[in-house]
Amino acid sequence: MTEKVPSISEAEWEVMNVLWKKSPQTANDVITSLQGQKDWKAKTVRTLLDRLVQKGVAGVNKEQRIYTFYPLYSQDQCQRAEAESFIKRIYGGTVKSMLVQFMEEDSLSEEDIEELKSILDEKPKKKK
Amino acid sequence: MTEKVPSISEAEWEVMNVLWKKSPQTANDVITSLQGQKDWKAKTVRTLLDRLVQKGVAGVNKEQRIYTFYPLYSQDQCQRAEAESFIKRIYGGTVKSMLVQFMEEDSLSEEDIEELKSILDEKPKKKK
DNA sequence: AATTTAAAATTACACTTGTAATATATTAAA
DNA sequence: TTTAATATATTACAAGTGTAATTTTAAATT
Numbered sequence A, B: 001m002t003e004k005v006p007s008i009s010e011a012e013w014e015v016m017n018v019l020w021k022k023s024p025q026t027a028n029d030v031i032t033s034l035q036g037q038k039d040w041k042a043k044t045v046r047t048l049l050d051r052l053v054q055k056g057v058a059g060v061n062k063e064q065r066i067y068t069f070y071p072l073y074s075q076d077q078c079q080r081a082e083a084e085s086f087i088k089r090i091y092g093g094t095v096k097s098m099l100v101q102f103m104e105e106d107s108l109s110e111e112d113i114e115e116l117k118s119i120l121d122e123k124p125k126k127k128k
Numbered sequence C: 001a002a003t004t005t006a007a008a009a010t011t012a013c014a015c016t017t018g019t020a021a022t023a024t025a026t027t028a029a030a
Numbered sequence D: 001t002t003t004a005a006t007a008t009a010t011t012a013c014a015a016g017t018g019t020a021a022t023t024t025t026a027a028a029t030t
Helices: A010-021 A027-034 A042-055 A075-091 A095-104 A110-122 B010-021 B027-034 B042-055 B075-091 B095-104 B110-122
Strands: A058-061 A068-071 B058-061 B068-071
Touching: A010 A027, A010 A042, A010 A058, A010 A068, A010 A075, A010 B075, A027 A042, A042 A058, A042 A068, A075 A095, A075 B010, A075 B075, A075 B095, A095 B075, A095 B095, A095 B110, A110 B095, A110 B110, B010 B027, B010 B042, B010 B058, B010 B068, B010 B075, B027 B042, B042 B058, B042 B068, B075 B095
Parallel strands: none
Antiparallel strands: A058 A068, B058 B068
């Protein structure tokens, strides 16, 4: 497992986020979803969709006259892949150092902290 | 504060990591440091240094015949900037969702977990 | 059927990035 | 001092990305 996820550019992520929320969707659906969000021309969004298909990150149904698009990888899968390469690049590969930096920062609420603590508590003692 | 950090590419990060470890350093110092690490030609490293200077991420001393280079931003500052934009892009801006994903993954050792817990415990109740 | 409209396909173009090579200036060596 | 070595400066070039516009095709409207 851990199938290779092709790299997804920043603009492409926006489009994928829309497809992950609901799919399949036509190009127009996607364009509409992004209105107000980003101010891209329709053609721009269309280009991004095409590139995602080329890259094999999204798929397309061509049965109907008007195509519909859908993700080929789960959001979770893509997030992990991206996070892994990010951490390697920025934190020398150690997850902990990043977590430490973020936890030290004041970006977490009281509730967040409690939640994180309980997740850590629940972690079963690693066997092996 | 939170000065705008110019964006640093993947290859450029490698070079900055060398400068953060010690500075100032000559181009040759940097090239040597990267030997075995990456297999870049000397000219490539030189180009990266020049680009970092252009971007204003690194500085250069031209007093001596042979220039020396140094970082203009701290590693911590760059990491936070990069992490912030990363989290916005990939996790919709919520730090917690990312932390959760990472903590759920099995990338943390027993000791890491203990350390993270104590950091969370030490976090003073937010005054605010 | 001719025309307008709307999808889809193709093409565009500048900027960034990876990955250097070539040219120039200067210093050190012969 | 001519030459070789080295540092710096300039140039290169393809792939990826942001951001579309133009062209073609097919369907809907008049």
